[in-house]
Amino acid sequence: MPSADKPGALARLRAALPGLSGTERRVADWILAQPEPLLEASMLDVARACEVSDTTVLRMCRNSDFAGFTDLKLALARDLATPMQLIHDDITDEDDPPTIANKVFTRAMRSLQDTVEVIDPAVFSAAFELFDSARTVLVGGVGTSGVVGQAFYQRCRRLGIGCDAPQDSQVQNINAALLGPGDLVVAISFSGETRTIVAMAQRARTAGAAVIAVTGNRESHLAKAADVVLQSVSHETRNEPVAARLCQLSLLDALCVAYSHRHLDDALVREQRAGQAIVESSY
Numbered sequence: 085m086p087s088a089d090k091p092g093a094l095a096r097l098r099a100a101l102p103g104l105s106g107t108e109r110r111v112a113d114w115i116l117a118q119p120e121p122l123l124e125a126s127m128l129d130v131a132r133a134c135e136v137s138d139t140t141v142l143r144m145c146r147n148s149d150f151a152g153f154t155d156l157k158l159a160l161a162r163d164l165a166t167p168m169q170l171i172h173d174d175i176t177d178e179d180d181p182p183t184i185a186n187k188v189f190t191r192a193m194r195s196l197q198d199t200v201e202v203i204d205p206a207v208f209s210a211a212f213e214l215f216d217s218a219r220t221v222l223v224g225g226v227g228t229s230g231v232v233g234q235a236f237y238q239r240c241r242r243l244g245i246g247c248d249a250p251q252d253s254q255v256q257n258i259n260a261a262l263l264g265p266g267d268l269v270v271a272i273s274f275s276g277e278t279r280t281i282v283a284m285a286q287r288a289r290t291a292g293a294a295v296i297a298v299t300g301n302r303e304s305h306l307a308k309a310a311d312v313v314l315q316s317v318s319h320e321t322r323n324e325p326v327a328a329r330l331c332q333l334s335l336l337d338a339l340c341v342a343y344s345h346r347h348l349d350d351a352l353v354r355e356q357r358a359g360q361a362i363v364e365s366s367y
Contacts, residue, residue, distance in 0.1 A: 089334035093159035094119060095148075100148035107136045108144035109296040119160055127303045129152045152277030153299045158315070195327035196334060203335075211312040212342050214294045218268035222293075223249035224256040224284045225272035229330050231300075233272050237339070242358050243343055243351060253280035255308040270296045274316065274328045276304020285309040298332050298342035 091099070097112050104112060113135045115122050122130065130153075131138040142153055150156040166171035175184050197335055215221070225233035230251060237249035250256050256279060259267060269288040273281045276299035284307045285295045300318060309311045316331035344351035 086217070087227055089187070092163040092175050094163055095154060096149050099311075104144060104147055106129075107134075107140045108147060110134050111136060111141050111144045112148065115156075119164065123157060123161055123164070136194070141309055151279070152301075152304060153273040154304065155277055192327045192330055195318040195331050196318075199315070199331040199334065202315050202317055207312060208270075208314065211296050211314055212339055214312060215264075215270075215339050216343055216346060218245075218294070219266040220246040220248070220263070220268070222256070222259050222263060222267065222269045222279050222288070223247065223272070224253075224260070224269060226253055226278060226280060228325070229272040229278070229281070229298075229332065232329055232332045232336065233270075235333060236272075236340075239340045243340060243347075244352060244354055245343070253259065253284075256257060256280065256284045257287055259292070260288040261291055263288050265289045265292040267293040268296065268336075269293055270298065271306055271310065272298045272332060274300045274318070274325055274332070276301035276306035278306070281334060282306050282309060300328055309312065341346065 085268050092133055093117060101109060101112055111130060114130070114134050127138050127141050130293055133140065134141070145153050146150075148156070150159065162299045175187055179187070223233040223237050225231075226330035233249050234251070237247055239299075248259060250259060261359075263269065267288070269285060271281050271285045271288075276282075282284065282305045286307055288295050289309060289311075295310040295312075297304075297306045297313045298316065299306050299313065300316050301307060303316055314335045314337060316328055318325050318328035318331055
């Protein structure tokens with residue numbers, strides 16, 4: 085079911101066909117002929133099936149009015165979904181409110197468990213060392229990822245970490261360009277193809293800063309622009325992937341807890357001061 089303001093995925097692919105190159109059209113024709121398998125395929129799977137490069141697959145996506153491969157898959161999932169799936173993937177017409185609550189929590193727990201299982205200890209350790217040694221931390225994200233970024237910013241401030249998380253994407257990019265060696269960017273985008281966040285990561289790397297990407301797409305432009313990738317796992321059809329947000333929050337919370345563990349005395353003092361401020365401001 086396409087959105088009201090944009091044609092569905094299949095319609096956009098068909099409309100783009102005349103302007104695609106020969107290899108790009110081969111990819112589009114493959115998807116149009118069998119759209120369902122794409123939902124479980126990686127970009128590399130599609131490239132191999134069509135005997136093209138993964139760059140060709142990505143170029144086809146962008147020339148067909150998609151932000152990237154993940155955007156195509158999400159749009160296609162919405163095309164093929166029932167109206168009920170657009171609300172939540174697991175619920176049915178017969179479910180009562182308690183059953184719905186159970187299914188929402190079950191899906192969230194499944195996403196968290198899947199995310200835990202893909203954490204590479206060496207990669208997480210590398211991300212933590214970058215975080216622990218950073219002179220300053222710049223956090224970037226828009227939309228629901230921006231909400232995650234603001235929560236992470238608050239945790240960093242309570243830990244005494246020099247951190248900035250401007251909500252304006254242009255300011256995010258300006259600040260990234262002004263970073264240098266020893267600084268860190270934490271770039272958050274579930275699709276990994278949010279243009280302003282990718283640009284922010286690329287500018288930070290050019291300036292000499294390190295980049296941690298928090299994304300659900302290891303093949304994305306954001307992942308390729310990062311020093312370290314922390315992957316969140318969530319399979320949601322709806323436009324607002326809430327389970328993905330929970331996984332992103334948990335990954336970043338794990339960094340903060342690890343930081344507190346290493347700097348325990350200072351962290352406890354700061355938590356006490358923050359707690360006292362909360363108590364006094366509630367009178």
